[in-house]
Amino acid sequence: MNQPSSLPHSPTAENGPEAPLAPGRLLYQLRKGHKPEPVSLQDLANSARYSKGYLSKIETGEKPLTIDVARACDRALNTGGTLTQRVQHEQADRLADGTSPADVCPYPGLASFEPDDAAWFFGRERATAKLISRLAGALGEGGLTVVVAPSGSGKSSLLKAGLVPALKNGALPAPGSRHWPVKIFTPGQQPLQTLLDVLHRTTGVSPDLARKALHRGDHVLGSLLRARRRLLHQPVPPSDGDDAVHGTVRPVLIIDQFEELFTQCGQDTQREEFLSALHALVSPAHRHGAAVGPAALVVLGIRADYYGHCLTHPRLAAHLESGHLPLAPMSPADLRAAVTEPAARAGLTLEPGLVDVILRDLGAHRTATGPDCTAGALPLLAHALRATWQQRTDNTLTVRGYDLTGGIHQAIEATAERVYTTLDPAAREAAPHLLLRLVHLDHDGRATRRRLPLHPLSDHSPDPAAAQTVVETFTRARLLTLDTDHVAIAHEALLTAWPRLNQWITDDRDGLRTRQQLADAADHWGSTDRDPDLLYRGTQLAMAEEWAERHPWTAVAQMKDYLLASRDREDQEQRREKRSVRLLRLAVVALSALLVVTVAATSSVFFMREYARAKETQTRLLKARIAEQAARRQAAEQEAQLAEALSDPPVSVRCPSVVPGESSNAGWCAAMGGKLLSGKVPKDLFTHRSK
Structure with a gap:
């Protein structure tokens, strides 16, 4: 190149x-x-x-x-x-020469002022001076300088067109400071890698070496960068007639849209590492008992509604105590200067009454002593002024031209609708797909801008050629900003000021959230060597696959790989589950069979036991019956014998072993009818006794 x-x-x-x-x-x-x-x-x-x-x-x-x-x-x-x-x-x-080129517009529209636009930047002189003063104190004390303000208050323009030119003009009280490298960047989806790349360009320390130093401790990274800074300590060549000066080259890092750390970085580990690296950069150190200051000067620009997120990180919160710099709304006098001074510098004429009408619509006309500007209205003002410039008569901006734009509150809508309706049918169909990919929903559901690489954005659209037409047309209208290889919505005001885009966001809010969650999950999966435990499954996978099927051109390669890996794992788990179910069924059948056998065996034992008991009872009853029958037969025989004895003449025989007259007649014997009878015999049975 x-x-x-x-x-x-x-x-x-x-x-x-x-x-x-x-x-x-x-x-x-x-x-x-x-x-x-x-x-x-x-x-x-x-x-x-x-x-x-x-x-x-x-x-x-x-x-x-x-x-x-x-x-x-x-x-x-x-x-x-x-x-x-x-x-x-x-x-x-x-x-x-006192002439003005007709094609020079001193108003940036929705886009922020850039460093090259410093000639048109007015109204923030006091804020720029405060910022320089805070950085001067950080030369020795270290710490972060944090510019906090609502969206649309001009933070980015202050940092780019106010701070950067001041630094380049040597505003810092340090030898050779006008030659220090100044880098402006946003955190993006991989803030740590972005920061390490910037450090590599400004200090020469490779990203791998810086990462290793950071993993060994914040102080190690700080020492590495300070050592590199001492190597860069050399005479600075003279410039603009100045003599050569000896000074330490200290990088100045300006991190705009710091809220991206919370909206676009989905990995807590990388977020914490990024904050640790910032802490290392701005922490002062001492060498040989003398303070050597921080390794770099760092300025952050963050939306006020994300200030609370910063307070949840102890190290960041500690820096905010001393480095907090709120950006107040512009006063009516500052707003008037922001309108009139660029026009005068560009050789434009403002029709009498135009400035008053603009300030009235902006809400700054009611007081001349204090700020009365609606928060977030500066992009609306800049866009209305640019649209009025496009409606100018010769080199004069007129009230009629301002009215034709729709004024402060309708100019953005009018411009966006005009640009959209001039697109051909294919481009109009591609516009919502492309613009919605440039929108990010935060954890609270608020819509913010999203910066994406240009070529993947257009290549993954249903019609890449139509998507390129949309980018080109909206960029010319200053509704999109385009740098070397990235594209973004010019300002978040477009998200609410253009009803059509706002409706697209509302209608596809669930799809936007699904896409963001899928993208974050895929990035985290890729950064952890594709850990299978991070894959989607179940309902979450089904929802992501349904979204990808409806938006096949939106999912990038990483997201597609993630979904394929998730589906493969889900299928494997389902196959394992089916095998487990089959094995479980077999086990149930086997257990059932075993239970039947066990029950049968138990029943058999019980039956045999009961049978034995019944048999024993039956035997006992049978024996008792036999004994009873035997007793009955014996009684019958005795009765028969007795009857026979009574039928013959009584004969008594005295047995020598028997003593007559005893109560018991045992031992008596009697012969009756020639038969022998023994046992108990009643006394009156005998009629004769032997002498």
Whole structure:
């Protein structure tokens, strides 16, 4: 990639002075001289998101090169800002001559002011001075500097167009501070990796080495960066006539939209590591008994409604006690300056009464002593001013032109609707799919912006060509912002000020939440070497698969791999469960059979026992019956014998062993009818006694 160190010139005479190239001619030469190979006009059109015919007319001088087109071409050709500088120089030359280029708009619209827009940035001078003062104190004391304000209050513009130019102008009381590297970035989905990449570009410490140092402790990373900073301690080359000075090169890191740490980073571990790294950067140290200050200066910009999230992290909360810098609403005087000063700098004329109408609609007309601006209204103001500039008469911004835009509260809606309705049918169909992917729902269900890589965003749309048309058209209208390879909604005000987009969000809120949860789960799964315990299952998997089936173009490769792995694991578990059920059924059958056998055996034992008892009882009864029968037979025989004895004459015989007259007649014997009778015999049985 070529990065010209100076602007090319072309001779105006054979040996005469050289004049700067016209912007269009410069664009042509940069395109043709691009390394490693020239860039065709069609390729440039695809990368810069402007039509081939429009860029061709710029190169031939039929169309002027605007600042927006210059920035887009600088990104596409990686020129290091050469074209942007040429346009700015040309604008400055015209302003110095008392003329104004008709194509220069000093109002950024929904997009925030950039460092290159510092010439148009007014109304925040006091806030910039406070910010510089706080950073000056952090040179020795360390600590984070945190700018807190509601959405739409101008935090990003203050950091980019207020703080950065002040730092570049040497506002910090430190030798060579104007040469310190200044980097602006947002946390994104992988805040720690983003921070380590920025440190690598500013200090030369590799991300792997910095990560290893961080894992060994915050102080280890801080010591590593301070040691690297001492190596960078060297004379700073003179600039703008200044003498060379000796100073320590200390990076200044500006982390805008810090709330992304809570809205887009879904991993608690990475969030904590990121905060630990910040703590290491801003913690002061001592060497040989002397304070050496922090390894870097760090400034955060965060929405006020996420301030509570910061307080839940002890280290971050500790820095907020001393580094908290609330950004108050702009006063009516500041708002008036923000409207009038850029117009005057650009050579524009404001129709009498226009500023009063704008401030009235903004809500700042009721008092002249205190702020009375509705929170979050600055994007509405900037967009209304830009739309009014587009309706200008010559170089005059008029009340009629302002009314045509819809004013403060309808200008965004009017612009968005106009851009949307001018799209062809395919692009209109692609618009909701693309714009909703740029929306993020936080834990409380609030819609915020989401920054995504450009090419995956368009490639995973139902119609990639139509999606590119949407990006190009909305970017030209300043409703989207596009940098080298990322795209985002210009400001969160668009999410509520454009009813159509707001309705899309409402209708697809469940789908947005499912997509976000799936994306976070897939990222976490990928960062943990695809831990199978993190896969979806059951109802959660079914819901994610249903969403992916309805949005097949939305799921990126990581999400698709995650769903496939989840489905494979679910199928395996279901197969294992089926096998377990079959084994359980077999076990139940076996146990049932065993139970039958056991019951049968138990019943058999019980039956045999009862049978034995019955047999024994029967035997006992039989014996008793036999004995009874025997007794009856014996009694019958005795009775028969007795009857026979009574029928014969009585004969008595005295037995010698018997004593007559005893109560017991045992031992008596009597012969009756020639038979012998023994046993008890009554006394009166005998009629004769032997003498």
